[in-house]
Amino acid sequence: MFGAGSIGCFVGGCWQAAGLDVRFIGRKGFADDIRRNGMTVSDYNGWQKSFAPDEVDYRVDPDALADADVIALCVKSGATEEAAKEIAAHGRPGTTVISFQNGISNVEVLERQLADRFIVVRGMVPYNVAYLGDGRFHKGVAGDLYAGDMPVTQALAKAIGTSPATLNLSDDMLGIAWGKLLINLNNAVNALSGRPLVEQLLQRDYRRVVAASQREGVKLLKRAGIEPAKVGAVGPALLPTVIGSPDWLFRNLFMKAWKIDEKARSSMADDLAAGRKTEVDYINGELVRLADRLGVDAPVNRKVVELIRKAESGAPPLPPAALRREVLGR
Incomplete structure (x- = not known):
């Protein structure tokens, strides 16, 4: 989860709860908070999962992108170009990059910089996540994630299964x-x-x-x-x-x-x-x-x-x- 703020922490926390090996990369403030309090993800239905501090791999250095199979990009849209440079510098060629960002033009920015060495996929997050402090991230609106339909996202969706961060696939992203x-x-x-x-x-x-x-x-x-x-x-x-x-x-x-x-x-x-x-x-x-x-x-x-x-x-x-x-x- 690259750019792991509220959305990235919630989605990554849910995917970790589903059994995936998740690494979070984001700001020092979130890293310090999670180091003190661990991470708790919850939703409007009352579902909740908590992880102790030593169960959450949250880093601030983009070097941690090097061994990722899938990079879920959650940075703010204004930071897309800089994030693409970090992925190009540290990511492994052939890795799939899914843009879970607002707006339309982010994927175009990623493709210009990464398409020759990475697989760029458009994604969509339909819900809001509130950061409640003390490592707590709460999904307050209904909806499921979407991503482009291809073999790597099919495997990812199957691994996630039924979850508050279930991944649906579409050919019309x-x-x-x-x-x-x-x-x-x-x-x-x-x-x-x-x-x-x-x-x-x-x-x-x-x-x-x-x-x-x-x-x-x-x-x-x-x-x-x-x-x-x-x-x-x-x-x-x-x-x-x-x-x-x-x-x-x-x-x-x-x-x-x-x-x-x-x-x-x-x-x-x-x-x-x-x-x-x-x-x-x-x-x-x-x-x-x-x-x-x-x-x-x-x-x-x-x-x-x-x-x-x-x-x-x-x-x-x-x-x-x-x-x-x-x-x-x-």
Whole structure:
């Protein structure tokens, strides 16, 4: 697990619980935490597995990539190019690299730098993982991992088996990546709200902003001839209608169908809280760049990117109506 933060630790912990030989490579802060407290992974169904400190192989040196059979890449999107250089320098030629990252363009970066010596595979993580401190990583939203269907991922999926980090395979990973990106447009709104995921989703003004950004995204993808796949219970065409639906319908039907617990929050919210640069350029920004290539505008997603930039510089969270006015002008 290269770039083992919240997602990498949760997924790797689940895979280790399934019997795989897992090594984690990440930041010194996580290494120190796990050295003190061990690692505990849990999910919204009450499943939990704990490892003592000496049972977790967590390192900070990328030299540890040298004997990996599979490298699950979980670094933030802005660090993809540097991670590719580390893999090229330390990884074993022929190793499979699975990008479990947000956005679309990371795989293109990896292929440019690695495709001549490594097998690059697109992956997808549909859920949020909250870092709760003291070595605890909690999956608060339903969903399963996906990766491209090939012999090495078939063997990996079989070894993982049934798990909170089960791996599903698909021949349409680009469609799945775009479908997931449309869902991830909520990440920025969650971050701008300063609220837990459930609390944010229960406010229709926040959801109206998300729905508008998704509607804009669906139109752009159609114009570009890109077919996003259905990720989760609702397909891309219907997703903005569901998200923007009246409170009585959203609360009583859709929120009851989606498994989201009170600990869940978006990774972008975590980044803002920690004072880190967010991945907005690889989520809403992907649609802005697509619009630029098509010679059209994407005013909703462009405005969301602008507001996240202000939040990264210290702007306070926005209440529901204020965010709606800022983005939608009404």
